[in-house]
Amino acid sequence: MFNRQRPIVLIALLPIVWLLCSAPSPQGVHTVLLVPFQTASDTGLDYIAKSMTTLLPARIAGQGRILVIDAATLKEPLTAGALASDDRLREAARDLNADFILDGTVSRHESAVDVNVRLIEVSPPGTVSRLFMRAAMLDNLIPETDTLAASLREIILSSSPASAEPARFRFESAAEPQAVPALRPVPVVRPGSIQEVSLSASDIPAPETAIGPAQAQPLFDSSPFITQPFQSITLQTITSADVDADNRRELIVAASSTITIYSLSGTAFTKKQTVTTAPHEQIIDVSAGDLNSNGFEELYVTCQSSRATTSFVLEMSDSGLSRLTPAMPWLFRVYDDPFGELVLLGQKASGIFPSPGEIYRLHWQEGELRKGHSITPPEGLNIFAFTGADFAGDGRPAWLGFAPAGSARTHQLSLYCPAGRLLWRDPRAPGFSPRSFQGYGGATGRTESIPLRIIRCDLDLDGIPEILVAKNSGDPGGRHTGRVMCMHWDGADMSAAWTSPEFEARISDYTLADLDHDGTVELYVLSVASAGLFGRVTSTITGFRAGR
Numbered sequence: 001m002f003n004r005q006r007p008i009v010l011i012a013l014l015p016i017v018w019l020l021c022s023a024p025s026p027q028g029v030h031t032v033l034l035v036p037f038q039t040a041s042d043t044g045l046d047y048i049a050k051s052m053t054t055l056l057p058a059r060i061a062g063q064g065r066i067l068v069i070d071a072a073t074l075k076e077p078l079t080a081g082a083l084a085s086d087d088r089l090r091e092a093a094r095d096l097n098a099d100f101i102l103d104g105t106v107s108r109h110e111s112a113v114d115v116n117v118r119l120i121e122v123s124p125p126g127t128v129s130r131l132f133m134r135a136a137m138l139d140n141l142i143p144e145t146d147t148l149a150a151s152l153r154e155i156i157l158s159s160s161p162a163s164a165e166p167a168r169f170r171f172e173s174a175a176e177p178q179a180v181p182a183l184r185p186v187p188v189v190r191p192g193s194i195q196e197v198s199l200s201a202s203d204i205p206a207p208e209t210a211i212g213p214a215q216a217q218p219l220f221d222s223s224p225f226i227t228q229p230f231q232s233i234t235l236q237t238i239t240s241a242d243v244d245a246d247n248r249r250e251l252i253v254a255a256s257s258t259i260t261i262y263s264l265s266g267t268a269f270t271k272k273q274t275v276t277t278a279p280h281e282q283i284i285d286v287s288a289g290d291l292n293s294n295g296f297e298e299l300y301v302t303c304q305s306s307r308a309t310t311s312f313v314l315e316m317s318d319s320g321l322s323r324l325t326p327a328m329p330w331l332f333r334v335y336d337d338p339f340g341e342l343v344l345l346g347q348k349a350s351g352i353f354p355s356p357g358e359i360y361r362l363h364w365q366e367g368e369l370r371k372g373h374s375i376t377p378p379e380g381l382n383i384f385a386f387t388g389a390d391f392a393g394d395g396r397p398a399w400l401g402f403a404p405a406g407s408a409r410t411h412q413l414s415l416y417c418p419a420g421r422l423l424w425r426d427p428r429a430p431g432f433s434p435r436s437f438q439g440y441g442g443a444t445g446r447t448e449s450i451p452l453r454i455i456r457c458d459l460d461l462d463g464i465p466e467i468l469v470a471k472n473s474g475d476p477g478g479r480h481t482g483r484v485m486c487m488h489w490d491g492a493d494m495s496a497a498w499t500s501p502e503f504e505a506r507i508s509d510y511t512l513a514d515l516d517h518d519g520t521v522e523l524y525v526l527s528v529a530s531a532g533l534f535g536r537v538t539s540t541i542t543g544f545r546a547g548r
Contacts, residue, residue, distance in 0.1 A: 030156050031067045032060065033098040035089070037115075040107035047394055048113055048141070049106045054392065054491045055142065056102070059149030066156055069096060086120060086128075093122045100156060112136050117148065119155055129155050142424055142492065218547040219459045219486050219498040220523050226267045226543040235539035236435060238526045240513035241288035241297040243316045249513050251524065252299060253541070254286045259299065259314070259321075264515040269541065275314065275321050280305040284437060284450065285384065287334035289342045292364040298324065300332035300344065304438065309349035313369075325369065330362070331383050336456065338388035338397035338465075346371070347383040359383050378420040380404055385411070385451040389465040391489040398423070400467060402451035405430035411451045413469060413494065426494065431471035432480075434506045434528065453509060459486060459521075459546070466497060468523070470507040482507035484525055505529035505540065520546045 034057060037049035057068040086101075093101050104117040115133040120126070131151060135144040233255055240249045243261060251262045251269060257277045262269040277283060285302040292298065292315075299314040299321070310327035330346035337343055346362040346369075358374040377386045378399050386401035396418045402411035403425070410430040415423045435450040455468040466488045474480035484500040484507065505527035512521045523544045530537050 029065060029067055030100065031069060031096070031098045032100045032102050032119075032156065033089075033093045033096055034068050034070050035101060035103040036072055037104040037106055040105065045106045045108060045113065047392070047396060048115075049104075050394060051141065051392065052104060052106065052115060052145065055145045056149055056152075058490065058492060059146060060102075060152050060156070066153065068102075069098060086126075089120065090122050090126070098122055102152070109134065113141070115148070117152070119152060146492075220500070220544040220547055222501065223544075224542045225522075225545050226264075226269075226541070228269050228541050230539040230541070232537060233539055234528055234537050235508065235526055235541075236283060237285055237509045238524060238541065239286055239288050239509075239511050240515065240524075241299060242290075243288075243297055243299070243321065245295045245297075245316070248517055249515055251511075251513065251515060251541070252286055252288060253526075254283045254301075256282050259283065259286060259301065261321075264543075273320055277301075277303060281310055282438070284435070285332070287332060289334040289344070291334070291342065291344050300334055302330075302332045303327075304349070306438075311349075324367075328369070330369075332362075333383050335387075338390055338456070344369075345375070345383055376420070377401065378403075378414075378416040378422070382451075384453075387454045387456045387467065389456050389467065389489075391415075391465060393464070400454060402433075402454065402469075411449070415489070415494070424493070429473070431473060432506075433472070434508050452507070453511075455510070455512060457486075457512060460497075464488065467494075468510065468512065470510055470525075472506045480506045482527060484510055484523065500525065500544065503527045503542075508539075515543075516545075522546065 034053060037052045039045045039049050053070065053072065057070060060066055061068050089101050089103075099122055101120040101122060102117065103120075104115055107114045107116070113135045115135070117131040117133070119129040119131065121128070131148060133144050133148045135141045235253055235255050237254045239252045241252055242249050243252075244250075248263070250272065251264065253260045253262060257279075258274055259277075260274045261272040263272055264270075281303045282305070283301060283303050287300050288297045289300075290297045296316050300311070301314060302309075302311045304310060308327075309329045309331065311330050311332050312327060313324040313332075314321045315324050316322075329349055331349050333345045335343050335345045344362040345359050347359045358376060360374050361372040362369050363372050364370070378401065380403045381399070381401040385403070386399055388397040389400055390397045392398070398418060399416035399420065401414055401416070403414045404410075405412035410432045412430045413426040415425075417423050431452070433449050433452045435452075437448045437450055452470050452472075453468075456465050457468060458465055460466070466486050468484065468486055470482055470484045472480055472482040482503045482505060485496045486498040487494045487496050489495075500523075503525070506529070507525060507527050509526045511524050513524060514521045515524070516522065525542045525544075526539065527542065528537060528539045
């Protein structure tokens with residue numbers, strides 16, 4: 001699960017460090033000291049300044065000809081005195097064998113954000129190149145940063161940075177982002193402190209070699225440990241729960257009119273109980289959690305009939321699973337919020353899905369579900385389509401969701417700032433979901449797709465959130481394939497940390513659960529395939545154990 005490399009004696013690496021930090025030349029490696037960006041007083045833009053120092057390094061670094069040293073990552077941080085003047089900054093940069101210093105100031109201009117950047121040459125003549133960027137708040141911060149980084153690279157890689165004309169770098173529109181790989185910060189050695197620092201081989205990239213993301217251990221095994229088919233039935237959704245309060249989780253599997261509880265026995269699932277809905281009820285989704293705090297996890301079943309939404313709650317009793325509530329007009333979702341709290345969300349359903357109106361937190365009071373305060377995800381994201389994650393580590397979770405992408409069944413993974421403005425949209429082809437909601441009332445005959453699940457997790461236990469998503473490709477009505485991906489935000493893109501083998505089927509759902517009770521979660525994937533002249537359906541649950 002983790003990369004563990006034996007430290008290498010630093011003395012042996014001094015020639016490599018010297019090569020990396022040598023004076024810049026057109027064929028050499030240029031080193032840039034990135035100083036934390038400042039904000040104009042009382043602008044409330046500290047998070048933008050932090051975002052700039054997060055977004056710029058990988059974009060400037062490119063294919064290995066530029067190294068960016070983030071001053072915030074130094075073992076001995078720069079003192080206030082070192083930041084007091086350009087001369088002192090240059091002294092600090094010389095100690096680090098840096099060729100350039102990059103700093104900047106963030107300010108507000110009406111509804112936009114202005115970023116004034118200086119690229120300071122360390123060696124004489126000490127040219128200072130001033131660049132300016134304006135972003136319409138956060139809507140186009142990333143594409144404008146791409147353009148800014150490309151201009152900085154042009155100056156740094158130029159044999160004569162002083163020849164650059166600052167006026168050319170006033171940006172008025174977004175440019176096509178430049179594809180660059182992410183770089184890890186490289187530890188830097190101060191003269192005279194060799195014995196205090198140790199580096200590993202992966203910390204020192206070879207000069208003039210393209211640098212890509214570090215190769216991590218697989219998060220899950222490449223081959224499944226269990227593959228269990230269910231013939232002639234289309235399963236809709238899966239989740240896990242401890243329904244009988246025995247501290248052992250079971251797999252909850254739903255078809256259109258049944259909910260079945262399975263326990264894992266070795267490499268096979270054993271059926272424990274099945275609940276059947278009324279003839280007119282069709283199951284849309286099932287989620288689970290002990291939200292009435294009695295030790296038993298309830299099952300929150302989103303259900304519909306031909307004329308109404310008829311959702312209900314199940315809980316284990318002496319006679320098995322039984323209903324706690326009458327039919328309710330809510331779309332239910334048990335949501336693990338970004339702060340680690342499990343909450344119940346509800347969205348009032350209508351004949352058209354997603355329904356208009358807000359999403360509410362629901363809570364139990366005197367044996368009944370009551371409506372609490374509302375939450376408002378970005379426009380276009382319904383109750384099943386989003387999660388929140390603190391990708392920046394600043395305590396301000398961003399929104400990540402599947403936004404509609406043209407056709408009725410396709411969705412595009414999208415990232416939004418905490419205020420709901422679009423920051424990034426997956427440039428790859430959209431995927432489709434086989435799950436759907438059938439319209440009723442005035443929308444009878446209309447089918448709306450329910451996006452696939454987005455699961456926030458931290459599988460490598462590094463404190464940085466990852467997400468599990470799936471993508472189906474092909475014609476929803478014909479041949480199709482699917483993959484599950486574990487992805488992380490690298491400041492510029494959602495990058496895949498692990499990808500499942502390709503399923504020759506459409507993926508309907510997936511969940512993380514420790515069903516074998518070994519203390520580590522497994523990944524379970526529900527896929528559905530049709531074969532033969534008459535489209536015989538086979539649903540399959542496939543399980544992957546965590547990488548060993």
